[in-house]
Amino acid sequence: MKKNIAVLMGGRSLEREISIKSGQRISNALRKLGHDVTKLDVDQSIVDNLKAEKFDLAYIALHGKDGEDGTVQEMLEVLGIPYTGPGVYANVLSFDKIISKQIFNNLGIPTPLFYFLNASSFRELGASKILPHIVKKLGLPLVVKPSAQGSALGIKLVEREEDLTDAIISALGYSKKVILEKYIKGIELAASIIGKDKPQVLPIVEIVPENNFFDFESRSKAGDTEYFVPARISKDEIKKVTDTALSVHRALECTDLSRVDIVLDSSSRTPYVLELNTSPGMTDTSLLPMAAGEAGISFEELVEKIVNMALI
Amino acid sequence: MSLPMSKKITFDYWKHLYSTRTGGMVSSEIRDLLSLSARNDIISFAGGLPEVRALNYQKLEKYIKRSLKTDGHISLQYGDSTGYYPLRTKLIDIMAMEGIEVDEEDIITTTGGQQALDLLAKVFINAGDHIITEAPSYTGALNAFKAYEAHIIGVPVAEDGIDTSEVENTLDRLYSNGEKVKFIYVVSNFSNPSGFTLSFDKRKALLVLAKKYNTIIIEDNPYGMLRYEGKAVPSIKELDIKGDNRNVIYISTVSKLLAPGFRIGWIAAPHLILEKITLGVQSSVLCISTFSQRIAYEYFSDPAWQENIIEFINIYKQRRDTMLESLEKNLSGIGQWSRPDGGFFIWLKVPEYLNMKEVLADAVIEKVAFVPGTGFYVDGRGKNAARLAFCTENRENIEKGIRILSKIIKDKIKLYQSFT
Numbered sequence: 030m031k032k033n034i035a036v037l038m039g040g041r042s043l044e045r046e047i048s049i050k051s052g053q054r055i056s057n058a059l060r061k062l063g064h065d066v067t068k069l070d071v072d073q074s075i076v077d078n079l080k081a082e083k084f085d086l087a088y089i090a091l092h093g094k095d096g097e098d099g100t101v102q103e104m105l106e107v108l109g110i111p112y113t114g115p116g117v118y119a120n121v122l123s124f125d126k127i128i129s130k131q132i133f134n135n136l137g138i139p140t141p142l143f144y145f146l147n148a149s150s151f152r153e154l155g156a157s158k159i160l161p162h163i164v165k166k167l168g169l170p171l172v173v174k175p176s177a178q179g180s181a182l183g184i185k186l187v188e189r190e191e192d193l194t195d196a197i198i199s200a201l202g203y204s205k206k207v208i209l210e211k212y213i214k215g216i217e218l219a220a221s222i223i224g225k226d227k228p229q230v231l232p233i234v235e236i237v238p239e240n241n242f243f244d245f246e247s248r249s250k251a252g253d254t255e256y257f258v259p260a261r262i263s264k265d266e267i268k269k270v271t272d273t274a275l276s277v278h279r280a281l282e283c284t285d286l287s288r289v290d291i292v293l294d295s296s297s298r299t300p301y302v303l304e305l306n307t308s309p310g311m312t313d314t315s316l317l318p319m320a321a322g323e324a325g326i327s328f329e330e331l332v333e334k335i336v337n338m339a340l341i
Numbered sequence: 342m343s344l345p346m347s348k349k350i351t352f353d354y355w356k357h358l359y360s361t362r363t364g365g366m367v368s369s370e371i372r373d374l375l376s377l378s379a380r381n382d383i384i385s386f387a388g389g390l391p392e393v394r395a396l397n398y399q400k401l402e403k404y405i406k407r408s409l410k411t412d413g414h415i416s417l418q419y420g421d422s423t424g425y426y427p428l429r430t431k432l433i434d435i436m437a438m439e440g441i442e443v444d445e446e447d448i449i450t451t452t453g454g455q456q457a458l459d460l461l462a463k464v465f466i467n468a469g470d471h472i473i474t475e476a477p478s479y480t481g482a483l484n485a486f487k488a489y490e491a492h493i494i495g496v497p498v499a500e501d502g503i504d505t506s507e508v509e510n511t512l513d514r515l516y517s518n519g520e521k522v523k524f525i526y527v528v529s530n531f532s533n534p535s536g537f538t539l540s541f542d543k544r545k546a547l548l549v550l551a552k553k554y555n556t557i558i559i560e561d562n563p564y565g566m567l568r569y570e571g572k573a574v575p576s577i578k579e580l581d582i583k584g585d586n587r588n589v590i591y592i593s594t595v596s597k598l599l600a601p602g603f604r605i606g607w608i609a610a611p612h613l614i615l616e617k618i619t620l621g622v623q624s625s626v627l628c629i630s631t632f633s634q635r636i637a638y639e640y641f642s643d644p645a646w647q648e649n650i651i652e653f654i655n656i657y658k659q660r661r662d663t664m665l666e667s668l669e670k671n672l673s674g675i676g677q678w679s680r681p682d683g684g685f686f687i688w689l690k691v692p693e694y695l696n697m698k699e700v701l702a703d704a705v706i707e708k709v710a711f712v713p714g715t716g717f718y719v720d721g722r723g724k725n726a727a728r729l730a731f732c733t734e735n736r737e738n739i740e741k742g743i744r745i746l747s748k749i750i751k752d753k754i755k756l757y758q759s760f761t
Contacts (some may be wrong), residue, residue, distance in 0.1 A: 041378075046376040072382065094706075151759040182702070194760045195696070201756065203700035235347070243361060256350040314352045324350065 030338070032064045032085040033076070035110075037101060039070035042093030043182055043203065046278040049187040052090035053313040058332040059088065061177040061271050071101065079108055086339055087309055088332075093178065098124035099309045113339040115307045117284040120209055122281045123305045129175045129256030129281055133302055136280050138273060140302045141292075142167060145176060145212040148201050153307045157194070164190050167211045173197055186212065196324040214219040218260050220274035221309065223286045223331070225338045228278055230271045231320035235260035256316075266298060281305055288317050361468070362490050376712060384742035386711040386729040388390055389409065389533065389685040393600045395652050397645075400528055400711045403463075404639035408632070416635035423451030423615075423620045423636035424607070427542050431641035432607050435598070438755030439565055440579045441591065449619055450629050454563055454594035454606035458485035458620040461559055461590065464493045465523045471515055471641045473525040475503045477688070477726070481534040481559070482526055490525075493719045500679070502539030503527055505546040512757040523549075524557040524590075529577060530565045531684025534728035538682060543578045551588040563594045566650055566672070568683035578609065587611060597685075602635045657685070657732055663739045664731040671747035675754065679731075685732040686715075690725060694757055697727045703749045709742045 036059070038052025039045050052068060059066045069078050071310065083247060087101075087110050095101055099120035105112045115123075123129050133140040146162050150156035164171065173196040175182040183203035185196040193209075200207040217236040222228050233256040259267060274289040281287075288309035291300045311316040311332075321331040348547065362469060375387055399703065408416050423429070429445045436443055451457040468490035476495025477609045486493055496507045510523055527545065529539045539547075551558045581589035591728065594606040608618060640646055664687055668678050672689075679688040691697065697713040704710065714726025731739060 041380070041706070041708075049376075057347075068379075072380070148756050154755060155759070157487065183699075194757075195694075198753070198757060198760075199696060199699050202696075202702045202753075234350075252352075256352075257347045259347055261347045273524055319350060323350075326738040 033063050033083060034059055034066050034086045034088050034336070034341070036066060036068050036088045036089040036090055037075070037096070038068060039073050040074075040091045040093075040095055041072070041093070043178070044092035047310055047312060048090055048092045048096065049275060050313075051315070052314065054086055054328070055090050055311055055332055056140050058329045059336070061329055062333055062336075063165065065096040066269060067113050071095065074106070075101075076108070077103075079110060080163055084110055085112060086336060087111070088336065088339075090111050090311065092308055092310065097245070097306065098177065111339050112123060113173045114285055114333050115281075115287060119281050119283045119287075120189060120307050123153075123287075123307050125177050125206075126202070126304050129305060130208075132280055133277065134277070138280065138302055139299050141172075141211040141213050143208050145206050146197070151197075161190070161323070163209050164193070167209060170212045172208075172210040172212050173200050174208050174210065175200045175202075176206035176208050178203040207256075213294050215291045215295045215301075217259065217295055218262075218270055218291045218300070219316040219320070220270060220289045220291060221317040222278050222283070222287075222289065223321070223334060223338075225285055225341060228271075228284075230274050231317075231326075232258050232323040233260040233262075233270055234258050234320050235262070236316075241265055256319060258320060262293060266293060266300075269298075270300045273302060277302050277305050283307065286317070286335060348617075349709075353655075360369050361689060362488055362600070369758055372611075375705075381409075382708055383705070383735055383736045384709045384745075385729070386709070386739075386742060386746075388658035388729045388733060390652065390733045391685075392656050392732060393563070393602070395650060395656055397438070397548060398599060399641070400643070400645070401636070403508060404636050404643075408635045409709075412635075416632045418631060419633070420577070420628045422619050422628050424448075424614045424629055425545040425631055428605075428634045429607075429640070431638060435641070436591075437564075437607065438723070440575055440698050441458045441609065442579075442582060442638055443636055446612065448607050448609045449622065450634060451592075451606040451608060452626060453596065453601070454561065454592055455485065456626075457592040457608045457611065458482050458608045460490070460608070460618045460625075461524070462489045462491070463621050464617045465557075471520060473511060473522055475527055475532060475535070477534050477714060477723055477728075478526065479528055479561070480712075480716050483717070483719055486526075487719070494522075495718055495720060495722070495740065497537050498537055500537055502529075502532070502543045503538055503547070505543050505550065508547065511548055512550060512556075516554055522554065522556050524559050525560065526559045527577075528561045528563070529684070530562055530574070531567070531681045533563075533684070534686050534712070535688040536679035536681030536684060537688075538574060541574050542689075544574065544580060548580050548584075548588060552584075556588070558589045560589055560591050561593070563597055564638050564684040565593070566668070567597060567654060567657060567685075567744070569654060569661065571682040577656045592615065595637055599637060599652075603637055604630065605633055605637055635650055656682075656726045657683075659735060660734070660739060661687070663736040664729065664743060667740050667743035671744055672750065675747075675751065685730050687729045687731060689695050689727045689729055690714075692729075692754060692757075693725050695750065695753055696724045698724070700706075700727075700746075700749055700753060701737075703753075707745050707749065709745045711746070 036056045038048050038051050056068050087105050100115045127145045130140045143145050144155050175317040183200045187193050187196045219234040221231045237255040239253040267287040277289045278287050288306045290303040293300050315320045369761045382395045464487045466489040473494050476499045497504050540584045578591035591609040592608050676691045714723030
């Protein structure tokens with residue numbers, strides 16, 4: 030049935046460019062499906078724009094701050110407009126990696142050992158003095174990343190202790206808190222999940238970046254990263270990864286869709302959860318549409334499923 | 342149940358077919374961060390956008406109508422690969438105002454100054470050839486040269502321009518090794534991005550070097566007429582013409598004299614070089630937009646265009662002064678910056694340990710944008726520098742933007758100091 034859908038895209042996060050690409054592709058698909066579509070670049074006039082006509086649904090194509098942290102979802106709840114993807118709470122829990130990783134720890138879901146710090150730790154509490162202790166506990170190399178940021182902006186693989194300060198300051202440029210995390214050498218995997226009452230994990234995607242670390246450069250140079258679907262791991266490992274992804278999806282109270290990023294440890298073959306994304310990219314080089322495609326779900330079908338789930 | 346075979350997914354199916362030169366064409370974090378600056382609620386010190394709103398649109402409309410009425414059948418048609426002849430006569434008048442005497446056969450028009458750079462790169466550069474540029478240098482030029490796989494040697498600049506001693510050392514080293522330098526590229530007045538102007542002594546020195554080592558200087562002068570104080574310095578081209586006129590190629594653009602939307606630049610060079618460049622034009626665009634050139638001809642035929650330049654100068658000078666005052670008020674003792682006598686840009690440097698790309702990440706969230714310094718080097722230098730364009734924003738926004746930017750820089754310094 031034809032619906033009047035507002036596609037929320039752009040915004041003011043650092044992932045604006047990817048959001049615009051996602052939003053454009055989604056809008057085209059929605060039109061092909063016969064819906065009325067209004068693209069809305071999210072800014073201070075978003076409430077007026079959403080109230081300007083009767084929208085049946087807000088399709089959230091935003092990434093990062095305001096789009097994946099519960100902000101826009103909460104506003105849509107207030108306005109009474111149904112929206113795609115997980116709800117407010119799931120977004121809040123998953124956007125801050127510190128909170129989500131702590132939940133994983135509490136539930137016994139493997140996630141790399143980590144510590145977090147913030148600007149105040151350094152400015153007010155002399156946290157630089159504990160960095161050698163952190164290095165001792167986590168070993169080198171270790172991963173430094175902003176606690177709340179997507180697209181791998183600000184993520185650095187630190188191989189020498191003397192590079193740690195710069196990496197931390199860099200990460201704090203993207204988020205108020207920084208995570209220092211044990212580096213797990215292994216296979217990078219993306220488990221995309223769709224479904225409401227019975228969420229299903231789509232074929233697992235294996236990501237092989239050219240420089241062996243899936244940082245910002247790898248993510249934006251689509252031609253230089255290789256992808257294998259399904260991942261080149263054993264049947265048992267696929268099951269372990271699938272089960273882990275589903276438990277993460279549930280643990281963070283997600284519904285409808287998500288993408289769980291996992292690294293399968295080369296030695297122990299344990300799937301370690303890195304994070305869950307509630308508004309995964311939907312560009313022509315993004316992982317969720319890639320996995321759906323390999324499951325025989327076209328992009329339009331994927332968008333339609335997401336719309337239908339949101340309207341239930 | 343057995344698993345399906347893993348399928349390798351490659352997005353770029355044509356990777357094996359691309360030319361090697363595309364290896365130099367890469368996306369950057371800066372580009373993505375700056376996509377936020379496209380929003381109209383951002384105070385942008387990023388792009389060097391001329392104040393086209395200061396143009397008299399009614400007059401432009403008149404010029405367009407006259408172009409169509411008088412000889413629309415010509416202006417709407419394919420034109421000469423060397424450019425619309427009447428416009429070239431006006432461009433030589435403009436050059437004469439800056440002391441450069443050439444005739445119509447000595448110049449060709451191009452699709453903006455950027456095409457001039459591309460054509461020169463196409464004509465001169467083989468993969469691996471050495472060229473010398475300022476460091477920092479104009480990004481558009483670096484990209485044009487990288488696209489032809491040049492080996493770019495960046496020579497540091499001081500307040501009076503490129504370090505000519507270092508240029509000489511570089512030339513000496515290479516030529517002693519049996520190698521050569523295809524050209525030396527400089528933006529001679531109020532350089533993009535540094536704002537520095539190449540001194541007269543250094544212009545002479547550079548020309549001596551070009552002759553000694555039998556190489557060429559590409560003198561790029563888009564901002565020469567936008568001088569706010571001080572005396573104009575004779576161009577390297579003028580000096581060369583007074584000699585044997587062999588070693589300088591001069592390029593410029595109407596983008597800052599009229600508007601960038603016209604996409605008109607030009608190259609003044611020895612005839613034989615122009616012949617090669619004309620072949621380059623023919624193989625890429627056939628000819629430059631006759632329509633644009635026709636209207637530009639009308640504009641430059643009306644003496645009032647020089648009043649526009651005075652108006653532009655007034656506007657930009659005030660904006661420059663506001664930015665300099667704001668920097669002094671907010672970053673005195675913390676940063677250093679250039680004080681250009683004209684042009685569009687101020688080059689800001691902060692303590693070495695700061696990374697301006699990370700400052701940009703914070704700044705765009707606070708609705709301020711600029712271009713981090715690494716964008717103007719080929720070798721990763723410039724981390725603690727930034728180009729600030731003062732031409733675009735009004736004075737109130739300039740004050741506000743610099744205040745916000747300064748706060749972010751100071752917070753970063755405090756954070757960094759907490760580590761030491």
